Amino acid sequence: MGADHAHTIRTAVPAATVVAVADVDGERAVTLSQQLGARVFVNDDDLIASPDVDAVIIASHDSAHAHQVLACINAGKPVLCEKPLAPTVEDCHRIVVAQQERDQGDLVSVGFMRRFHAGFAAMKAELASGELGAPLLVVGSHRNVHAYPTGGSEGTLTNSAVHDIDIIEWLLGHPIVEVGWYAPKPTSLDTSRHDPQLIQLRNADGVLASIDLFVNAQYGYDVHYEVVCERGAVRLTPTAPIVTDRDLTHAYQHPADWRPFFAEAYRLELQAWTDAVSNGRPTPLATAENGLRSTLVAQALVQSMRMRQAVMVNDVWSDLVNSGV
Secondary structure (H helix, E strand, O other), X not given: OHHHHHHHHHHHOOOOOOOEEEOOOHHHHHHHHHHHOOEEEXXXXXXXXXXXXXXXXXXXXXXXXXXXXXXXXXXOOOEEEEOOOOOXXXXXXXXXXXXXXXXXXXXXXXXXXXXXXHHHHHHHHHXXXXXXXXXXEEEXXXXXXXXXXXXXXXXXXHHHHHHHHHHHHHHHOOOEEEEEEEOOOOOOOOOOOOOOEEEEEEEOOOOEEEEEEEOOOOOOOEEEEEEEEOOOEEEOOOOOOOOEEEOOEEEOOOOOOHHHHHHHHHHHHHHHHHHHHHHXXXXXXXXXXXXXXXXXXXHHHHHHHHHOOOEXXXXXXXXXXXXXX
């Protein structure tokens, strides 16, 4: 994702220039730097501290996010961090507190690019119009060809499900208050996790979302959502731009991963972020608080998985507060 973002900025975001890159894979960093004409830093802290760097994009492993985001806050530099903001609620809370103490506004943005996808944006506008009546139920799927999140079954929640958590709260405008984790018979193609998983998310307005997460679906990358309302329903169109009728078949192709489906969303997200940074405006992206919320709900789902029962999100937060967060 880091290389993708860098190339997108170079080709489609005129308000920004990539001046430096760093990566744990030194050869990959050198290759990218040569393509972009950027400087290579061996150490991420040195890149963040460099006076030539005005803002930072973080697309590293989840476990590195907290340290790198905190370094950006300490340097007073705007940072766009890929999701999750951090894989633990404790680290997300540290980031939120550090930003508040810095008192420079929202330095931290989180890369929940679905907010910039044309289909999800149109769904939100349709729901806001009131023409369909009150939302009642959301049914969706989030499927990948092969597993990419680390961390086994829990990693599916803290790395992948955070997208669904954030988009549900953003679409409906209410926080998720109760979660449940369920699972059918697992696929035999990945023994490192329980896959697929079914998550249920109930928000403060009583709307229930039921989302299946299948990170080894094999057939293609596929995200589809439907919001059922009192007087109608609204759903995303298929992931492919065309449908072909041929040889007695009616079909469309699935992309191999998420990047083609969300390419324009990523571009719009980067454009919106760089425009805001350049003009000193508040971030139009998901905030650090949104990142904390998504990880908190994901942690509640982890507890539901372990306990095999529904979990109240506020109870998870209260337990963490009582333990010293």
